[in-house]
Amino acid sequence: MKTTTTAESSSAPVSAPVPAPAAAAADVPLRVVVLVGSNRQGRFGPVVAEWLLGRVRERDDLVPEVVDVAEIPLPTTLSPSPAATAALAEVTPKLAAADAFVVLTPEYNHSFPAGLKNLIDWHYAEWRAKPVALVSYGGVSGGLRAVEHLRQVFAELHAVTVRDTVSFHGASAAFDERGRPRDPAGPAAAAKVMLDQLVWWAQALREAKRARPYGG
Numbered sequence: 001m002k003t004t005t006t007a008e009s010s011s012a013p014v015s016a017p018v019p020a021p022a023a024a025a026a027d028v029p030l031r032v033v034v035l036v037g038s039n040r041q042g043r044f045g046p047v048v049a050e051w052l053l054g055r056v057r058e059r060d061d062l063v064p065e066v067v068d069v070a071e072i073p074l075p076t077t078l079s080p081s082p083a084a085t086a087a088l089a090e091v092t093p094k095l096a097a098a099d100a101f102v103v104l105t106p107e108y109n110h111s112f113p114a115g116l117k118n119l120i121d122w123h124y125a126e127w128r129a130k131p132v133a134l135v136s137y138g139g140v141s142g143g144l145r146a147v148e149h150l151r152q153v154f155a156e157l158h159a160v161t162v163r164d165t166v167s168f169h170g171a172s173a174a175f176d177e178r179g180r181p182r183d184p185a186g187p188a189a190a191a192k193v194m195l196d197q198l199v200w201w202a203q204a205l206r207e208a209k210r211a212r213p214y215g216g
Helices: 045-057 082-097 114-121 144-156 185-211
Strands: 030-036 062-068 100-106 131-138 166-169
Touching: 030 045, 030 082, 030 185, 045 062, 045 100, 045 131, 045 185, 062 082, 100 144, 100 185, 114 144, 131 144, 131 185, 166 185
Parallel strands: 030 062, 030 100, 100 131, 131 166
Antiparallel strands: none
């Protein structure tokens, strides 16, 4: 016998359409501050920073904003002053609005530059419960000793540094005259791993802070 299926009739009230859910937190691009950490005259940092920004801008999950230590005239006294107020009015809102950071540092005498430490020390809550990726450049060490010191500093500020880094050893020779790495594949692969980790931590921490305030 052939069975025919017909539409079911019902007198039950028809429910109103369910609105589409709001975009999940993971779908909202993350605001990442790329912090250029050297203010030395003749510095190589802008070359590495331009390459790094190119990697960040390739992604749909990150929206970058640059903060350059050389452009933030913060005094080193860590005391209130008109000069400090003006400088902080420029930089503090950018740090506060960030979901994540990528800090670019050279290595000076086995550590990172004083100007970078000064900018970090002028802030506290802006770093809390946010992830930090670290990119370094230098001579034989590639700036890795500066990176290890920064990990200790950011841990004290309740920030989370991601495990993988990007480092350029013999940096001036690693880039050509157009500011591009002579071996682009290796740095690009390292940057992808690092930024993937940064995004994971930034999304996880953003969702956690929405569920409950960070109490550290």
